[in-house]
Amino acid sequence: MQTLIDILSQPAILVALIALIGLMAQKRNMSDTVKGTTKTFVGFLVISAGAGILETALVPFGAMFEQAFNVTGVVPNNEAIVALALSEYGTNTALIMFFGMIVNILIARFTRFKYIFLTGHHTLYLAAMLAVIMAVAGFNTVGLIAAGSVALGIVMTLSPAILQPFMRQLTGNDNVALGHFSAVGYAASALVGKLFKSSKENSTENINFPKGLGFLRDSTVSIALTMIIMYVIVALFAGATYIENELSGGTNFLVFSLIQAGRFAAGVFIILSGVRLVLSEIVPAFKGISTKLVPNAKPALDVPIIYPYAPNAVLIGFFASFLGGIFSMVIMIFTGGVIILPGVVPHFFTGAAAGVFGNATGGFKGSVIGSFVNGVVISFLPVFLMPVLGDLGFANTTFSDADFGVSGIFFGSLANYAGPIAITISLIVILALMAIPVKKQKAETK
Amino acid sequence: MKILAVCGSGLGTSFMVEMNINQILEELGVTGVEVSHSDLSSATPDDADVFFLAKDIAEGGAHLGEVVVMDSIIDMDELRTKVKQVLEKKGLI
Numbered sequence: 001m002q003t004l005i006d007i008l009s010q011p012a013i014l015v016a017l018i019a020l021i022g023l024m025a026q027k028r029n030m031s032d033t034v035k036g037t038t039k040t041f042v043g044f045l046v047i048s049a050g051a052g053i054l055e056t057a058l059v060p061f062g063a064m065f066e067q068a069f070n071v072t073g074v075v076p077n078n079e080a081i082v083a084l085a086l087s088e089y090g091t092n093t094a095l096i097m098f099f100g101m102i103v104n105i106l107i108a109r110f111t112r113f114k115y116i117f118l119t120g121h122h123t124l125y126l127a128a129m130l131a132v133i134m135a136v137a138g139f140n141t142v143g144l145i146a147a148g149s150v151a152l153g154i155v156m157t158l159s160p161a162i163l164q165p166f167m168r169q170l171t172g173n174d175n176v177a178l179g180h181f182s183a184v185g186y187a188a189s190a191l192v193g194k195l196f197k198s199s200k201e202n203s204t205e206n207i208n209f210p211k212g213l214g215f216l217r218d219s220t221v222s223i224a225l226t227m228i229i230m231y232v233i234v235a236l237f238a239g240a241t242y243i244e245n246e247l248s249g250g251t252n253f254l255v256f257s258l259i260q261a262g263r264f265a266a267g268v269f270i271i272l273s274g275v276r277l278v279l280s281e282i283v284p285a286f287k288g289i290s291t292k293l294v295p296n297a298k299p300a301l302d303v304p305i306i307y308p309y310a311p312n313a314v315l316i317g318f319f320a321s322f323l324g325g326i327f328s329m330v331i332m333i334f335t336g337g338v339i340i341l342p343g344v345v346p347h348f349f350t351g352a353a354a355g356v357f358g359n360a361t362g363g364f365k366g367s368v369i370g371s372f373v374n375g376v377v378i379s380f381l382p383v384f385l386m387p388v389l390g391d392l393g394f395a396n397t398t399f400s401d402a403d404f405g406v407s408g409i410f411f412g413s414l415a416n417y418a419g420p421i422a423i424t425i426s427l428i429v430i431l432a433l434m435a436i437p438v439k440k441q442k443a444e445t446k
Numbered sequence: 447m448k449i450l451a452v453c454g455s456g457l458g459t460s461f462m463v464e465m466n467i468n469q470i471l472e473e474l475g476v477t478g479v480e481v482s483h484s485d486l487s488s489a490t491p492d493d494a495d496v497f498f499l500a501k502d503i504a505e506g507g508a509h510l511g512e513v514v515v516m517d518s519i520i521d522m523d524e525l526r527t528k529v530k531q532v533l534e535k536k537g538l539i
Contacts, residue, residue, distance in 0.1 A: 118458075118462070119457075119458045120457075120458070120461070121457045121458065122458075176520055218454060218485070218486045218487050218506060219454055219455045219485065219486075219487070220485070220487040221487065269487070272455065272456065272457065272485065273488075275457065276456060276457065276461075276483075279457075279461070280461075283461060283465075284465055287465065301458070301459075301462055301520065302457070302458025302459050302461075302462065303458070304453060304454065304458070304459040304500065304502070304519065305459065305462075305519055305520050307500070307502050308500065308501055308502060308517065308518055308519070311501075311502055314502065349454075349455075
């Protein structure tokens with residue numbers, strides 16, 4: 001019995017078992033099954049290795065920032081915070097992810113929300129966040145996994161659902177949905193864009209926009225460059241004496257900063273390879289099983305699917321969102337407390353998408369102002385998210401995208417008011433609300 | 447033969463394209479083609495014989511060699527046509 005518990009409390013073994021079940025359910029041959037199971041197992045251990053490297057780069061950054069400005073500076077990065085969360089909450093994350101995907105399939109099967117969320121890395125990241133929040137809320141192990149899975153399944157369905165009206169407008173059909181947990185930011189951008197409905201015809205795509213910033217799409221390059229800039233600025237404020245005496249062991253403070261910035265990018269690179277290995281069997285299995293069980297399923301896919309609809313808006317959105325991030329940072333400097341630094345990766349991916357949606361509803365003006373609002377949203381949400389994350393709230397990094405903030409703050413605040421009971425009741429109410437419109441709709445069509 | 451689907455972070459889009467290419471290969475009854483996915487940083491010309499990338503990162507992946515650029519990454523018909531062209535060129539169908 002003890003051996004069994006030991007096996008199941010090792011997340012690497014657990015995700016490998018999940019992959020094994022998925023592969024067997026698809027009746028794959030022996031060679032594929034062995035390969036897939038092993039890769040998943042190793043992938044999880046690769047993530048932990050990346051987390052170690054990343055932590056050694058983040059700790060001095062936090063120390064330097066405090067020394068320089070006397071406040072905590074936070075660089076939101078999903079990969080970083082997830083890797084840190086997995087070292088303590090790995091088993092629960094794996095189970096929440098597994099059952100959360102089942103809940104997603106059940107909701108899609110039995111309600112009018114036909115969305116199957118296929119962006120596996122975001123599923124994994126949200127599972128990790130929910131594992132943390134439910135643990136902080138005070139659930140026991142079984143309750144934690146149940147509540148986390150139901151919450152994950154609900155967000156996997158509602159996130160694409162709130163964007164679908166705008167996706168229809170953008171793509172001209174109702175076949176594909178967007179599966180990216182920053183939907184609240186995109187919807188905000190699209191709604192802001194509506195205010196500029198009159199200038200909708202004045203699209204971003206009519207502008208001849210300079211090319212050549214495509215290298216920012218390469219996440220290793222953009223993470224390394226921004227971290228170098230941030231590290232060097234903070235190092236200059238923290239001062240050579242402090243860094244060389246306390247942190248670098250005598251190495252020149254700028255050289256030390258440069259290396260730490262590179263090490264952050266290296267850590268993220270390794271974590272991404274691990275995530276890729278972990279997901280490579282689980283996502284196709286999920287896709288295969290869901291298409292069989294849910295007729296008329298709408299796949300919710302990763303965010304770059306909408307970039308080709310407005311390539312100029314992608315770049316404009318990034319800049320406007322990044323400006324929103326800087327604007328928010330300046331406000332935080334004046335109001336005190338935690339300071340959220342604008343990371344290029346979240347602003348690029350979510351800002352770009354916000355730009356595309358803003359352009360679809362309000363042309364150039366909608367794109368610029370909508371993305372700016374997205375930038376402000378993804379800067380301020382982490383401020384309120386961090387207090388509900390327990391120990392991880394002090395990690396100098398946090399979840400970056402809007403839906404993590406919204407759902408985390410929602411469940412975290414419920415837990416603060418009335419603990420697990422409040423969360424359980426809210427989950428039941430949400431599920432009930434999602435189930436009701438089906439009957440209504442059927443009655444109407446009759 | 448080996449095909450590599452590439453996108454910015456190597457997580458979602460390239461993975462979806464990989465799954466779609468596999469589905470098309472199955473439809474066409476072609477075997478012996480290995481398909482995988484990667485991010486733009488890690489991809490090197492040695493990684494595969496043919497690279498599939500979306501229009502928006504085509505510029506960043508020009509060094510990879512034999513590159514197929516997709517106008518829309520969700521259009522299965524476009525992907526089917528382009529996969530067929532590649533297979534015909536390589537003498538596999």
